[in-house]
Amino acid sequence: xxxxxxxxxxxxxxxxxxxxxxxxxxxxxxxxxxxxxxxxxxxxxxxxxxxxxxxxxxxxxxxxxxxxxxxxxxxxxxxxxxxxxxxxxxxxxxxxxxxxxxxxxxxxxxxxxxxxxxxxxxxxxxxxxxxxxxxxxxxxxxxxxxxxxxxxxxxxxxxxxxxxxxxxxxxxxxxxxxxxxxxxxxxxxxxxxxxxxxxxxxxxxxxxxxxxxxxxxxxxxxxxxxxxxxxxxxxxxxxxxxxxxxxxxxxxxxxxxxxxxxxxxxxxxxxxxxxxxxxxxxxxxxxxxxxxxxxxxxxxxxxxxxxxxxxxxxxxxxxxxxxxxxxxxxxxxxxxxxxxxxxxxxxxxxxxxxxxxxxxxxxxxxxxxxxxxxxxxxxxxxxxxxxxxxxxxxxxxxxxxxxx
Ligand SMILES: Cc1cc2nc3c(=O)[nH]c(=O)nc-3n(C[C@H](O)[C@H](O)[C@H](O)COP(=O)(O)O)c2cc1C
Numbered sequence: 285x286x287x288x289x290x291x292x293x294x295x296x297x298x299x300x301x302x303x304x305x306x307x308x309x310x311x312x313x314x315x316x317x318x319x320x321x322x323x324x325x326x327x328x329x330x331x332x333x334x335x336x337x338x339x340x341x342x343x344x345x346x347x348x349x350x351x352x353x354x355x356x357x358x359x360x361x362x363x364x365x366x367x368x369x370x371x372x373x374x375x376x377x378x379x380x381x382x383x384x385x386x387x388x389x390x391x392x393x394x395x396x397x398x399x400x401x402x403x404x405x406x407x408x409x410x411x412x413x414x415x416x417x418x419x420x421x422x423x424x425x426x427x428x429x430x431x432x433x434x435x436x437x438x439x440x441x442x443x444x445x446x447x448x449x450x451x452x453x454x455x456x457x458x459x460x461x462x463x464x465x466x467x468x469x470x471x472x473x474x475x476x477x478x479x480x481x482x483x484x485x486x487x488x489x490x491x492x493x494x495x496x497x498x499x500x501x502x503x504x505x506x507x508x509x510x511x512x513x514x515x516x517x518x519x520x521x522x523x524x525x526x527x528x529x530x531x532x533x534x535x536x537x538x539x540x541x542x543x544x545x546x547x548x549x550x551x552x553x554x555x556x557x558x559x560x561x562x563x564x565x566x567x568x569x570x571x572x573x574x575x576x577x578x579x580x581x582x583x584x585x586x587x588x589x590x591x592x593x594x595x596x597x598x599x600x601x602x603x604x605x606x607x608x609x610x611x612x613x614x615x616x617x618x619x620x621x622x623x624x625x626x627x628x629x630x631x632x633x634x635x636x637x638x639x640x641x642x643x644x645x646x647x648x649x650x651x652x653x654x655x656x657x658x659x660x661x662x663x664x665x666x667x668x669x670x671x672x673x674x675x676x677x678x679x680x681x682x683x684x685x686x687x688x
Pocket of ligand 1: 368372
């Protein structure tokens with residue numbers, strides 16, 4: 285049964301009271317943190333605004349038509365691909381143009397061995413980039429063709445993984461226009477959502493984006509969402525206890541938006557949903573060492589659980605059968621879902637910590653009642669103000685040209 289829209293809860297509603305208490309606690313921490321931060325901030329944080337060398341960044345816009353010159357057309361396709369989401373904004377991709385085709389290649393220097401030992405999230409990120417490229421090609425009147433894993437997963441030991449080869453031919457029809465328009469507007473939104481439900485029409489539209497190989501499971505009742513929130517909270521704490529995971533956090537957590545723009549990648553604590561002084565506490569939980577780590581870890585798990593609880597709905601992408609290309613196809617499915625959500629005016633945020641380990645996957649599978657399937661990615665959905673775009677290294681920095 286679809287959840288009915290409920291008007292704003294009255295003061296007698298215990299959930300409303302809990303929300304108010306959470307807000308009060310946040311305000312308290314904001315006041316407390318304001319004083320603490322002034323003394324404890326590392327100098328790099330304080331002087332982050334003093335930008336020095338800047339990498340060329342990709343603009344968050346795309347041409348309406350495919351550029352006529354072949355070189356510009358390739359650059360435009362890569363430009364669409366790299367606006368895709370990626371695990372920790374690591375952008376683990378390179379693009380090789382060869383004889384009229386583009387190869388989408390994993391950049392092994394941009395993977396997270398602690399958080400992503402089997403490279404599933406890196407492959408999903410490549411899948412999301414692939415999907416953007418296909419959506420753009422179709423919207424520009426092209427018929428794209430894809431060959432997945434042309435050299436397989438293991439056929440070239442030591443060589444970088446080639447996720448896919450993409451070719452394109454002009455056709456009469458322009459397709460995927462609404463998804464294309466959403467490429468530059470899509471954001472991973474880590475704000476607290478309003479808790480308002482998703483309509484049955486929106487839910488059907490999101491479902492229709494997911495291909496046959498992948499399944500989308502849905503939770504929208506408060507008890508189900510609370511079960512999933514507990515699984516996420518446990519997984520966040522367990523994951524951040526692992527020193528290899530914390531080393532990845534150290535490498536990809538940025539001190540400010542300015543720091544992220546200077547490096548062209550990574551995420552700030554705020555972009556993960558821990559804003560203001562709360563971000564300072566979150567940093568203590570995510571980074572290695574530090575006096576407050578033990579305390580801030582529990583707090584981090586709790587806050588992440590609260591973000592999940594405030595969702596309008598949760599979507600879990602699973603694979604009934606695992607194949608070599610499952611993670612890539614799951615990334616494509618996730619990106620179509622995110623683009624569709626954007627075009628419907630919905631906020632969405634993937635939460636990967638819960639599908640990172642066997643224990644996390646078992647916990648979230650139980651919460652959704654999908655014991656036999658492989659959980660791939662959890663996505664929370666809801667309503668919230670949008671967030672600013674995060675930086676992308678420019679197309680020219682990630683493209684190599686073999687034969688024109
Ligand atoms: C496979 C995958 C896993 C992700 N996991 C998380 C996550 O656990 N938490 C989160 O806040 N964002 C997650 N993200 C979103 C990225 O942080 C986000 O894409 C990146 O910071 C760029 O920001 P944007 O999506 O707004 O462009 C994930 C994205 C992908 C593709």
